[in-house]
Amino acid sequence: MGTDQGGRTGTDQGGRTGKTSARRSRWWAVARTPVGACAGGLLLAITVLAVLAPLLWGDQAAVVDTSAIQQGPSEAHPLGTDSLGRDLLYRVLVATRLSLLLALAATLLGVSLGILLGAAPSVLPRRTGRLVTAVVNIAVAFPALLLALFFAVVFGVGAKGAVLAIGLATAPAFARLTQTLSASVAGKDFVAAARVAGVGRFRLLVRHVLPNIAEPLAVNATIGAGSALLAFAGLSFLGLGVQAPDYDWGRLLGEGLNRIYLTPAPALAPCVAVVVTGLAFNLFGEAAAAALGVRTLSRRTAPAPAPVAAPAAAPDSLEAGEAVLAVEDLRVSFPGTNGPITPVRGVSFLVRSGEAVGVVGESGSGKSLTAMAVSGLVEPPGQVSAGRLEFLGTPLLDTPQRALRPLLGTSLALVFQDPMTSFNPVRGIGRQLAEVAEEHQQLGRKAAHERAVDRLRAVRIPAPERRARQYPYEFSGGMRQRAMIGMGLMGDPRLIIADEPTTALDVTVQRQVLRLLGEVRAARDTAILLISHDVTVVAQTCDRVLVMYAGRIVEDLPAADLYERARHPYTRALLAAVPDLGTDRDRPLAVIEGRPPEPDRMPQGCAFAPRCPRADSRCLAESPEPEPVARREDRRESHKETHRVACWHPVEEAGEPAAKTVAGGTA
Numbered sequence: 112m113g114t115d116q117g118g119r120t121g122t123d124q125g126g127r128t129g130k131t132s133a134r135r136s137r138w139w140a141v142a143r144t145p146v147g148a149c150a151g152g153l154l155l156a157i158t159v160l161a162v163l164a165p166l167l168w169g170d171q172a173a174v175v176d177t178s179a180i181q182q183g184p185s186e187a188h189p190l191g192t193d194s195l196g197r198d199l200l201y202r203v204l205v206a207t208r209l210s211l212l213l214a215l216a217a218t219l220l221g222v223s224l225g226i227l228l229g230a231a232p233s234v235l236p237r238r239t240g241r242l243v244t245a246v247v248n249i250a251v252a253f254p255a256l257l258l259a260l261f262f263a264v265v266f267g268v269g270a271k272g273a274v275l276a277i278g279l280a281t282a283p284a285f286a287r288l289t290q291t292l293s294a295s296v297a298g299k300d301f302v303a304a305a306r307v308a309g310v311g312r313f314r315l316l317v318r319h320v321l322p323n324i325a326e327p328l329a330v331n332a333t334i335g336a337g338s339a340l341l342a343f344a345g346l347s348f349l350g351l352g353v354q355a356p357d358y359d360w361g362r363l364l365g366e367g368l369n370r371i372y373l374t375p376a377p378a379l380a381p382c383v384a385v386v387v388t389g390l391a392f393n394l395f396g397e398a399a400a401a402a403l404g405v406r407t408l409s410r411r412t413a414p415a416p417a418p419v420a421a422p423a424a425a426p427d428s429l430e431a432g433e434a435v436l437a438v439e440d441l442r443v444s445f446p447g448t449n450g451p452i453t454p455v456r457g458v459s460f461l462v463r464s465g466e467a468v469g470v471v472g473e474s475g476s477g478k479s480l481t482a483m484a485v486s487g488l489v490e491p492p493g494q495v496s497a498g499r500l501e502f503l504g505t506p507l508l509d510t511p512q513r514a515l516r517p518l519l520g521t522s523l524a525l526v527f528q529d530p531m532t533s534f535n536p537v538r539g540i541g542r543q544l545a546e547v548a549e550e551h552q553q554l555g556r557k558a559a560h561e562r563a564v565d566r567l568r569a570v571r572i573p574a575p576e577r578r579a580r581q582y583p584y585e586f587s588g589g590m591r592q593r594a595m596i597g598m599g600l601m602g603d604p605r606l607i608i609a610d611e612p613t614t615a616l617d618v619t620v621q622r623q624v625l626r627l628l629g630e631v632r633a634a635r636d637t638a639i640l641l642i643s644h645d646v647t648v649v650a651q652t653c654d655r656v657l658v659m660y661a662g663r664i665v666e667d668l669p670a671a672d673l674y675e676r677a678r679h680p681y682t683r684a685l686l687a688a689v690p691d692l693g694t695d696r697d698r699p700l701a702v703i704e705g706r707p708p709e710p711d712r713m714p715q716g717c718a719f720a721p722r723c724p725r726a727d728s729r730c731l732a733e734s735p736e737p738e739p740v741a742r743r744e745d746r747r748e749s750h751k752e753t754h755r756v757a758c759w760h761p762v763e764e765a766g767e768p769a770a771k772t773v774a775g776g777t778a
C-alpha cells in the first residue's frame with residue numbers, strides 16, 4: 112500500500128504506463144472469455160468482409176443473367192438468384208459494407224445528438240434546459256422504431272432519409288442516458304471543486320463530466336449499433352430505406368420474402384447476416400462493458416481527498432481581524448412532501464482574517480449545508496437566504512455568478528472529505544491544478560504547470576514534477592488531501608473551507624493534513640472554517656468553535672474555553688461522549704440519549720429540549736437565540752463578545768452534570 116510521504120511503491124513508476132498496461136491486460140482477459148472471443152472474431156470477420164467483399168465480388172453481384180431468373184439454391188448459385196438472375200450469395204456478401212456503414216452512420220448521428228441533448232441542460236439557461244429535458248422525456252416515451260418510421264416518412268424514402276430517421280429516433284434514449292450519467296458525476300466533489308474554482312459550465316461539462324461518462328456511453332453506443340442495423344434492415348425491407356440500384360440486407364430480405372415458401376434461402380440469408388452482425392455488436396458491447404464499463408467509472412471515482420483552489424484577484428484591503436466571511440440569519444430550505452424543510456435555520460457567525468473556526472455537531476445538524484451555502488454550492492430546488500452573506504465584503508447572494516467566479520475562484524478554497532471524489536479521476540493532478548491558474552490568472556499552459564508543480568512542492572508532495580503528471584488514483588489519500596490544499600494555494604486563498612478533511616484518513620496522516628492547514632494559515636493569514644464531527648480535532652486546531660444542533664448554532668465560544676467553560680447542555684454532552692485518558696475502559700462509552708429531530712419535524716421550542724435534562728416548559732415552547740455570556744470570574748466585555756449560547760438554562764461554569772448522557776445507551 113502507498114505511504115503518504117514517498118508514495119505507493121507499486122504505482123510509482125510510470126503513472127500513465129501503468130494505467131495503460133492495466134487496461135490492456137483487462138481487455139486481454141475479456142478477449143479470452145467466450146463472449147469476448149466470439150465478439151472479437153465476429154466483428155473482425157464482418158469488418159474484413161465489409162472492406163473486401165465489394166472489391167472482390169462487386170462485379171459478379173451485378174451480373175444480370177436472364178437465363179437464370181429467380182432460381183433456387185444450386186451449385187452455381189448457392190443461395191439462388193434474384194428476379195434479374197443475379198447471384199444472391201455475392202449480393203448478400205457485398206451488401207455487408209452498405210448495411211454496416213448506414214447502421215454506423217445512424218448510430219453516430221443518434222449518439223452525437225443524444226449527447227448534445229443530454230448535456231445541454233447543464234449549460235443552457237435553466238428554463239431552456241428544462242424545456243430540452245421535457246422534450247427528451249416525451250420523446251423517450253415513444254418506441255424508437257415508431258419514431259424511426261415517423262421520421263422516415265417525414266424525410267422521404269432513401270438511405271439518407273433513413274439514416275436521419277434512425278439517428279433521430281435513437282437520440283432520445285442516449286440523451287436520457289447522458290443526463291442520468293452526468294447527474295451521477297455532477298454531484299462529485301471534484302465538480303464542486305471546479306465550480307468553486309470558477310470553471311465555467313461549458314468547460315465543466317467538457318473537461319470534467321463528459322470524460323467521466325465516456326466509457327458507459329461508448330459501450331451503449333456499440334450495443335445501439337446492433338439495434339440501428341436491425342432498424343435499418345426494417346426500413347429497407349419496408350421500402351423506406353436503401354433504393355435500387357443500391358442494396359442492403361433489408362432490401363434483399365424484402366425481395367426474397369415474396370417467394371419464401373418456394374425458396375426460403377434468398378430471404379433467410381440476409382436475415383442471418385443481420386442477426387449475426389447485430390449479435391456481434393451486442394457481444395462486443397457486453398465485452399467492452401466487462402473490460403471498462405460502469406464498474407470502471409465507479410471504481411475510479413471512489414477514494415481520496417480533495418481541495419479547490421484559486422488564483423489572485425481578491426480585495427486585498429482586509430486587515431487582520433476583519434471579517435473574511437460574515438453570515439447572518441442564513442437559511443437553507445428544500446421542498447418536502449409536507450411543505451418546505453429548512454435544515455439550516457438562521458445561522459449567524461463571523462470568520463475573521465487568519466482565524467480558524469471549527470464547526471461541530473452530530474450528523475445532520477447542518478454543518479455541511481452551511482459550508483455549501485457559503486460556497487454557492489446549494490443547487491435548486493434548494494434555496495438559500497440570509498440577512499447577510501458576505502465573503503470579503505462581497506454579498507454572495509446578490510452578486511451575479513459571473514462576477515463572483517473570479518472572487519471565489521481565487522480567494523476561496525475547499526477541501527472535501529472523500530479524497531477520491533475530490534479530483535477528476537481522468538485528468539492528471541497537475542493539469543487540474545494548472546487549470547485554476549489558466550482560468551483566473553491567464554497563465555499560459557507552461558507557466559500554469561510550473562506553478563502547479565511549485566504548489567505541490569509547497570504542500571510537500573515528493574517529486575512534484577513527476578507527481579504532477581500522475582492521476583489521482585496514483586496518490587494516497589493523504590497526498591490527495593495535500594494536493595487539494597495545494598490546489599487551493601494556486602490562488603491566494605483568504606478562506607479555506609475544509610469539510611471533514613481528515614475523516615477518511617488514518618491518525619498519522621490526519622495530523623499531517625491538519626498541520627499543513629495550520630502552516631498555510633500561519634504563512635498566509637488564511638482563515639479556516641473546519642467542519643468536523645470530532646470535537647477533539649476542532650479543539651486542537653481552531654481558535655473558535657461553533658456548536659450546531661438541528662440547523663442552528665447553539666454555542667459559539669473560544670476553543671480554549673471548550674472543555675472548561677462550555678455552557679450549553681448539548682456542548683457538554685458532546686464533550687462527555689468523547690473518551691479521554693481518564694475514561695473508565697471497563698464501562699460502555701457515554702452517548703447522548705435520543706436523536707436529533709428530523710428537519711421536517713422540528714419542535715416548536717428549543718430543538719434540544721426533548722433530550723435535555725434541564726428542559727422545562729419554556730424550553731418546549733420558545734426557541735432561545737444565541738446570547739452573549741460572560742465567565743463568572745471574568746465578566747469582561749471582550750469575553751462576552753466571543754462566547755454566545757442559545758439556552759434558557761445554560762450550565763453553570765462549575766460544571767454540574769449536563770445533558771442526559773447514558774452509559775451504553777442508544778443515541
Ligand SMILES: Nc1ncnc2c1ncn2[C@@H]1O[C@H](COP(=O)(O)OP(=O)(O)OP(=O)(O)O)[C@@H](O)[C@H]1O
Binds near residue numbers: 472474478644
Ligand atoms: N439536497 C438536500 N435535500 C434535502 N435535504 C437535504 C439535502 N442536503 C442535506 N439535507 C438535509 O439537511 C440536513 C443537514 O445536512 P448536512 O449534510 O448539512 O448535515 P451535517 O451536519 O453536515 O451531517 P454529516 O456530519 O453527516 O455530514 C440533513 O438532515 C440532510 O438530510
